[in-house]
């Protein structure tokens with residue numbers, strides 16, 4: 001049978017390119033989990049995706065109720081859940097003030113980490129129930145959260161500290177809006193959220209891989225300088241960032257190429273190892289990359305897991 005893959009944020013950028021790459025193989029049905037139904041439907045059509053190859057289901061990661069409703073809706077489709085890809089993200093590098101999710105969490109960590117944490121936690125049951133030979137849960141990471149790289153050392157650097165802001169509810173009311181308890185910084189909040197994504201993937205691996213056989217993975221697909229991720233950046237940045245990545249750092253990848261890379265992590269029979277953070281070299285060959293000290297900190301991953309379960313009300 002065809003595999004079924006859920007992809008969050010499949011209405012643009014990497015998520016859309018991955019949905020298209022998978023659908024084109026004829027071996028996958030894609031559930032596009034998107035906050036803007038109309039945008040997703042136009043994007044799928046414009047990408048030339050075959051009508052029968054996808055189903056759009058509404059998901060707003062900035063609301064835990066929406067995440068729970070999404071899980072219910074997916075179950076009603078009575079399709080198996082074979083692969084889940086946590087891809088959606090917001091990036092607010094120029095925001096002067098924090099914004100908040102429906103549940104009152106700072107937006108970047110609320111959407112990128114907490115929304116996905118609840119989603120992945122809920123859908124673990126569905127993945128367990130699937131009879132697909134290679135079941136996977138993939139959380140998109142980033143080089144920017146990894147302080148063992150050049151890109152990860154551009155200030156403000158990711159740093160979760162002792163997680164005091166997160167433990168306080170990340171709501172700016174009696175607690176900080178930043179995980180480490182510091183002052184609001186939108187660029188740092190994004191990087192912190194990506195560290196959470198990578199820690200979460202590894203904690204899933206430690207807790208559930210042996211018991212379930214599910215592959216848990218993260219990846220850095222390369223710098224896709226043209227996506228909507230940079231939509232809130234200043235115009236000069238948006239003009240210069242793609243050529244800078246193409247010709248200076250040479251870290252640039254097209255949306256198509258990045259989509260093919262993520263599609264490999266979804267379906268390639270050689271990428272079944274669990275607990276891995278995948279990257280690609282200059283010849284577009286995948287390799288197991290090293291995470292920074294913080295992004296591979298076992299104690300921090302456990303603490304993050306416990307606090308996150310409390311904040312999202314799971315179980």
Ligand code: NDP
Pocket residue numbers: 008009010011012013014015033034035036039059060061062086087088089090111140141142143220221222223224225226227228229230
């Ligand atoms: P895009 O902005 O193009 O895509 C982000 C997607 O997330 C969009 O589909 C957006 O929906 C969706 N989204 C945002 N907020 C929510 C929400 N509250 N609920 C549901 N969906 C939401 O950026 P990219 O494609 O670049 O980003 C995809 C992933 O790749 C992210 O995890 C990012 O961190 C990662 N990444 C990107 C890199 C890059 O260079 N671009 C490098 C490394 C990692 P909508 O279309 O409605 O806005």
